[in-house]
Amino acid sequence: MTAYSERYEDALAKIREIYSDLAEFKKGVKVKGKPKIGLKTTFSKKITYLDVYLFSLISGDWNPIHHDEKIASETKFGRRIVHGLLLSSLASTLLEEFPGLIILISVSFKYVKPVYIGDVITAEATIIEELPKNRFKVSVVFKRQDEEVSKGECLIQII
Numbered sequence: 433m434t435a436y437s438e439r440y441e442d443a444l445a446k447i448r449e450i451y452s453d454l455a456e457f458k459k460g461v462k463v464k465g466k467p468k469i470g471l472k473t474t475f476s477k478k479i480t481y482l483d484v485y486l487f488s489l490i491s492g493d494w495n496p497i498h499h500d501e502k503i504a505s506e507t508k509f510g511r512r513i514v515h516g517l518l519l520s521s522l523a524s525t526l527l528e529e530f531p532g533l534i535i536l537i538s539v540s541f542k543y544v545k546p547v548y549i550g551d552v553i554t555a556e557a558t559i560i561e562e563l564p565k566n567r568f569k570v571s572v573v574f575k576r577q578d579e580e581v582s583k584g585e586c587l588i589q590i591i
Contacts, residue, residue, distance in 0.1 A: 463529055467568055467590055469559055473529035476554040477522065479514050484549060487518040514547040519582055523572045526557035530568075532590035537567065541584030551576050557586070566590045 463473055488494050496503040497513055504512040520541045527534045547553060554575050561569035567589045574582040 463531055467531055471559045473526045474556045478552045481549050487515050509546050512549050516543045519547055522555055526555050527588055535589040537587040537589055539586045541582055543582050545581040547581050
């Protein structure tokens with residue numbers, strides 16, 4: 433192992449340790465059985481500023497609406513909001529809970545209400561259509577308490 437790869441592995445281990453303690457992430461459980469219409473997965477997660485910050489590191493999106501409380505307070509939202517794509521990316525967790533190895537083919541989401549830092553989001557995915565070649569259309573809904581904040585559909589293939 434090279435000095436660079438050792439430093440990389442050390443840094444990665446530290447990030448995993450710190451983030452797993454701070455992320456407040458509830459890992460889902462793989463659903464047993466065969467994929468079929470009506471099969472559902474669900475999980476909840478509190479969205480923290482650490483999530484938003486790390487998403488900005490990965491995506492390069494440093495829009496002040498996500499980071500600057502003063503600027504965000506002057507918008508129609510009144511405070512900082514979570515990246516829409518951060519929320520949408522949580523669909524991966526839902527989809528991964530379906531039986532088998534999941535390949536994401538396409539996604540389409542609509543953002544109905546803003547999500548704020550500190551919100552607890554509950555997500556639910558439901559298989560709504562079976563297609564040829566082990567593909568499935570999946571409905572995804574994100575809620576804050578009982579209020580829908582985002583919804584959409586994903587096309588997956590199970591291999």
